[in-house]
Amino acid sequence: xxxxxxxxxxxxxxxxxxxxxxxxxxxxxxxxxxxxxxxxxxxxxxxxxxxxxxxxxxxxxxxxxxxxxxxxxxxxxxxxxxxxxxxxxxxxxxxxxxxxxxxxxxxxxxxxxxxxxxxxxxxxxxxxxxxxxxxxxxxxxxxxxxxxxxxxxxxxxxxxxxxxxxxxxxxxxxxxx
Numbered sequence: 001x002x003x004x005x006x007x008x009x010x011x012x013x014x015x016x017x018x019x020x021x022x023x024x025x026x027x028x029x030x031x032x033x034x035x036x037x038x039x040x041x042x043x044x045x046x047x048x049x050x051x052x053x054x055x056x057x058x059x060x061x062x063x064x065x066x067x068x069x070x071x072x073x074x075x076x077x078x079x080x081x082x083x084x085x086x087x088x089x090x091x092x093x094x095x096x097x098x099x100x101x102x103x104x105x106x107x108x109x110x111x112x113x114x115x116x117x118x119x120x121x122x123x124x125x126x127x128x129x130x131x132x133x134x135x136x137x138x139x140x141x142x143x144x145x146x147x148x149x150x151x152x153x154x155x156x157x158x159x160x161x162x163x164x165x166x167x168x169x170x171x172x173x174x175x176x177x
Contacts, residue, residue, distance in 0.1 A: 007089045011096030014077055015104065023073050028101045030074050031094040033066040038091045048087040058087040106136030111155040115148040115164065130156060 018024040038044045047053055047061065059082040063070055070078075081090055102109070110130055112118070123140065130138045134156075150165035162168075 004092070006086070007092035008096045010081075010086070010089070010093045011100050014093070014097055015100045017076070018073050019104075021073050023071055024101060024104075026071055027073055027077075028098065030066050030071065031097045031101075034062075034094045035091060035098070037065045038094075045088070045091060048090060055082045055085065055087070058082055062087065062090060102139075106134070107139055108134045108136055108156055109139050109141065111141045111143070112152060113143045113145050113148065113155075113164075114152040115144070115146055115150050117144055118142070118152070126154075 014027070015024060018027040044061065044065065048058055059078055062078045062081065063075065066074070077093075081087055081093065086093075101107070108130060110126070112123075112126070123142070127138050127140060148164035148166045149169075151163045151167070153164055153167065154161040
């Protein structure tokens with residue numbers, strides 16, 4: 001069974017369904033919460049893969065793990081996934097939903113790792129430049145890594161720019177060897 005193909009199909013269908021009901025943005029945030037919770041609590045994935053745990057219990061977990069007052073479209077998603085015994089794919093479906101949403105809305109993900117926290121003005125300048133280059137929206141994920149010793153590492157989709165002191169020293173080291 002090709003779980004990647006199945007989860008992509010579920011995600012595309014879910015996006016279309018959410019779009020028809022004009023709640024694709026709300027569902028996007030709900031899917032982000034689902035992915036975050038499942039990343040923070042890896043035992044959830046184990047529970048969803050376990051065939052001895054009832055679908056009713058899995059449905060309750062999927063419903064409550066993303067917070068209170070879930071939207072009807074999210075509840076429909078939970079019902080569809082549990083009725084078809086695809087609970088183990090919930091994380092994959094949520095990730096794929098986010099990818100579909102970002103493609104449809106032309107949203108780029110920027111991962112910016114710096115040695116020290118960057119000020120808001122610098123982050124805003126970078127964000128504007130990326131928006132101009134991509135003609136779309138940008139979601140920023142920042143991280144602090146003192147091991148970089150200075151500078152930053154910028155990632156946009158599959159492109160990476162390593163402007164860190166650690167990266168530059170590593171390049172010099174490789175040239176000398």
